[in-house]
Amino acid sequence: MDDFTIPQNWAHYSAADHAVWKTLFERQTAMLPQLACREFVEGMHALPLNAETIPDFAALNDVLKPRTGWQVVAVPGLVPDEVFFEHLAHRRFPSGNFIRGADQLDYLQEPDVFHDVFGHVPMLMHPVMADFIQLYGEAGLRAQRIGKLTELARVYWYTVEFGLVKEQVQGASGAEEALRIYGAGIASSFTESGFAVQSPSPHRIGFDLERVMRTHYRIDDFQECYFVLDSLDCLLDLARIDFDPVYERLNSGPNYAPGDVLPGDKVFQRGDRAYVRAQVTASV
Template sequence: MNPFKIEGACQLRGDYAQCAADYSVRQDYARYTEADQVLWRRLYARQAKLIERYAAPEFIAGVTALDMADEIPRFDRANALLARATGFELVAVPGLIPNEVFFAHLAQRRFPVSVWLRREDEFDYLVEPDIFHDFFGHVPLLSNPVFADYLQSYGRQGLAAIELDAVEPMSRLYWYMVEFGLIRTPQGLRAFGSGILSSGGETVYCIESPEPLRIGFDVERVMQTAYRIDAYQQTYFVLDSFEQLFSQTRGDLRELLLRVRKAPAIAATQTRPGDRIIGL
């Protein structure tokens, strides 16, 4: 989703002048320069060295299948692979898009991906998600059937949340799972969130650092927990399996959303009775 608030297209990086009503655009592949391709290969090489140690096996399998080491990915080629795997489709967008449009795309098994690439001076950090964040970070798990089904369900529930004025709890769920989620594996804790796995520093930090809290996943707890967008996370939530995420969030979440909407937010540094703290 867009955990960031959109104040106006003029304040965003992407070119919104040519987008359709659903904010889709054409991936004009010829616009990528050779410098862009070099930057992509450097970004990929940095993260490829890290994911074997720190990423969930399902994420690694998706990266391998997409074969994106040598050039900025072409969406039509990725869509052919995703169609066979899960029926998901990538939609090129200028950048961040309104929540209702984002939810609607997910509900139709369409995942929006920004078309622009960061600048060289943003190699280690940028505010808005670019094509590297979106493609390298998100697209690999779209080939996993359980995670793909979860995202479609999330989109449908997000549309209902708009009607209930309860988008913030859904934003927190997306932030702590899709962007910054961890999962238990036989090899130990591993990351699957896009915000983690597209970041050289946080990929290591989320697994190795003793500083952040790591709490076992509970959907209501996640929906109540505030987050920051300008620093490494102070809390990570840990799944036992992707099936756990889908099972706790399938069905009608209206009653839960209304309850959480009225509850005070929990600070990201705060623990609560009943929290299942996960050690390193």
């Protein structure tokens, strides 16, 4: 099977490419220490990342691989599901080797080197996320064989890409609980970083596996709902469960829209959905 890997060709990046990276990097590194979980921020600082140049994957791997056994491999863009899961199952994170144009700073349909490296790799420095994503790759290969990939993909979306986690922070009156970013889709987005944890619009709901696997998501705009882990350690508990009984239950029963709030949900914030209403009004 073709693994779709290609050389990064770091020397081929243009001055304009590096300038786009610089803009994206400086925006996020100014914002995320106040919004992202400490594990993300620590991973970001521990890696050979800087504002001036797009990272060289070989230099990243020199730090990443001894830490958690992961390595970044270059691919030309999105790869087939089976290829993606095979890479993850063997601790290889596929990253696009291209970067968006200066006119696409805030939205890109296909993940580029900034999303893949800046968004994902800092969390791969953390042993819990490192183990979780490998186990997810193994689970993805099986889910594909038994026709449950749609449901399992929702777990990745609402954790690795758009997950929030509770964290104790120091407030004006002492330690307090705050919600922090660990998902790469948020951490690599200037506009969604603030929206995910500060806007009154989206719902923020405690993570429940079956609830998540029944919940659709947005691929074209901000999320209407973010699911919150009690701690990153919950990811390993999640990855090690027997999915078969869950898959069996998912054969019947409802699926949920992204904006639904259910009676049994643990609600950290019931959003006012102002952003969604504004988008609907603008489209009329």
